[in-house]
Amino acid sequence: MRFLLLLVALFPFSSAFAEQSQFVQRIISLSPHMTELAYSAGLGDKLIAASDYSDYSDYPEQAKKLERVANYRGIKMERILALKPDLILAWKGGNPSREMTRLQQLGIKIFYSNPTQLTDIADTIIKLGQFSDDPSIAKTAATQFKLQLANIKEQYKNKPKVRYFYQLSDSPILTLSDGNWPSPVFSVCGGENIFATSTAAYPQVNQEQVVVRQPDVIFGSSHATSQKNSPWLNWQGELPAVDNHHLYQLNSDWLNRPTLRTLNAIKQVCQLLDKARNQ
Template structure:
């Protein structure tokens, strides 16, 4: 059986043995006050610090099915779209309860924390975390209400050059801050692009993250062709804040909004 962030209601039997199958669901579990119930997690589940001590039962290649079954979890936190569908269906067939997380908007983050909080002995902690997120998000939205849009390029990887398009995560962070994605209309969610395509679209700012090996300084050689380079608007963002949809995403919003404000001030 499965539950999700939108439909779960409080159960009389609270889970005591929880497994998380992605880094972002691990972080969400701690945010919701379920950290002391986690018995295993996926690779790269490194926040908060306590998560580093958990046994590893999943990675980008798949999950350790036999080990998960042996651990007898009473709740499994899965990433819809990130964990293999066939393996998730198998866990459900075996009778395990799965909670699927798949935040598509910034508002989905506090909603998911709240939904997970229903599994905690006291949902009050999750409620506080969710409320804090919503308060900070509302303030950021209000402060950007009349800000002009800024054309940006976000580089996910360097070789090949991969970016993010349309409504795929984390486009939501940039758009809230008034960012205009130069590859928003790409048919692929995470398109591979060329240097020439970036130059043609003339971004005012270029963002990258260090964990993917993306050094934004590689664009320096195109200083004459790119306004972002000519004006010194090359910024490195904190990857975990940006790429994992968790309460820390609000820090990514603040970071991106701050950089876009710098671009506006210089240009205006």
């Protein structure tokens, strides 16, 4: 009797997954991080198109072969409709709301992602797994991510804080406040953001404001690098980061895309903050 009750309890759950995965066979991704997460969740064989911004869907290698249906000018609505997708993967706040609303009105299902915490990466993969023919792929990827993240958190939970400045661009100089991606990457390593309490998510600042706050480390990314100069070559004044040569360029794809490769960004940032601690 117990066995029969167990089968009855499990059957609707299994059927729901089967119906969902069978319904979704043609997927378009309009965000590079969603493209990566889709592959991580076992949806690679269902992806038919992706975005092509300056930060375009280029990972994993298979993603480079996908048709491009969006760029910096906007979304190619006619082409998307012609491809007849069952599902569109989008970035909440990162894709134009008017076009996304129009697609929804036309009956296309949209899955939004807006990660703000590291755990959101694993959670998103699990949710995407419902559209896979084998949800265990997503579950395994999410579990491994959580385990590695937990190990890093344990390793760095009692380490001294290190004051840092993260430069998103050089003209104008943009940074970020706490609670906005990728601030969780720095936080888990014991980084203390000198603009943590800014009221803006990505505030524009000047050199004087940075000098006053005396960061121990300055991070930049390829997006912050001008055509000829690295972002920190113009830094002047009495800065611990400059005096001690703690000026580092980070891998933008690892850092700015909330995916499984965020673990690579965490390890990179942690190692560089350790250099400042150990000096």
